[in-house]
Amino acid sequence: MSSHRGPHRGVIEEEDATTLKLGEGYEESACLFISEVKILLEATQRPNTSEVYQKTVNYVNQFNRFTNADVVREVRKGMNEEPIRTILKGFELTQLANLCCEEAEEAKALVPSLANKIDDDALQNFLNTILDLKKFQT
């Protein structure tokens, strides 16, 4: 490979989850957590044999955290509640729903952009709502 890099290449490398630079068209797009992807994929009953599709189905089945559609709806509702939705971006909330952290400290280590935005108590509150939903689902 040559050491010369095209101008567009630099633009792509600027994207970074820790500073929430998501790239063109993505900042305003809705993020989906794994259980939502599973529900959407199951709703489109269309044979699809592409490798990308099969691998995704396998992945969402293994990491599906919330077992029924009602719980998934409740999680999404929790993410849309004030004040959490104005403090945090959809990308961060979705990461929290995917990772299901138990402690605020753990969440801040895994999602560094949270660090100076929200205090531990408020974050712990949000994590607890998700954990409770996960714990009591049937």
Add this chain to the structure above:
Amino acid sequence: MFFLRTLSHTINLHPSYFGPHMREFLMRNLHADVEGTCSGRIGFIISVLNITNISPGKVLPNSGLAEFIVQYQAIVFKPYKGEVVDAIVTSVNQIGFFADVGPLQVFVAQKLMPNDFKFDSNGPCYRGDDQTIEKNGQVRLKIVGLKHQATQINAVGTIKEDYLGQIQ
């Protein structure tokens, strides 16, 4: 991260398809063209959910094909540097292990594992003090680098940080 994104795609339709079932042909063409594709800017297009708008067809001079611009919503997977994700281990070897995050393949080299991780050729697997990484196991890793190629994205990950590693 998975996204719900609105995208557009241009389809050139052969005149033999003009007729009452044109919309179906356009849909089938769209699915065949975009599903399963991958680019650095957009990421992996996993599944088209619905079509929001189809522009009026414009017949192209010389060829007779009609050009349609189709707007659609799709589930897209786009990985980011610095993102923490869960992954499924697909293969383990002496230099590290490969894991799948949905359609994305991530490589974790041995030097990006905690120092106590040792390679064990029986398995094969990596063994740490209280963790074992073997095929089909689940790991939590952080993406540290991405390489965008024309039709592929490759990622490098690390588990050498707090709260990363095998998922028990």
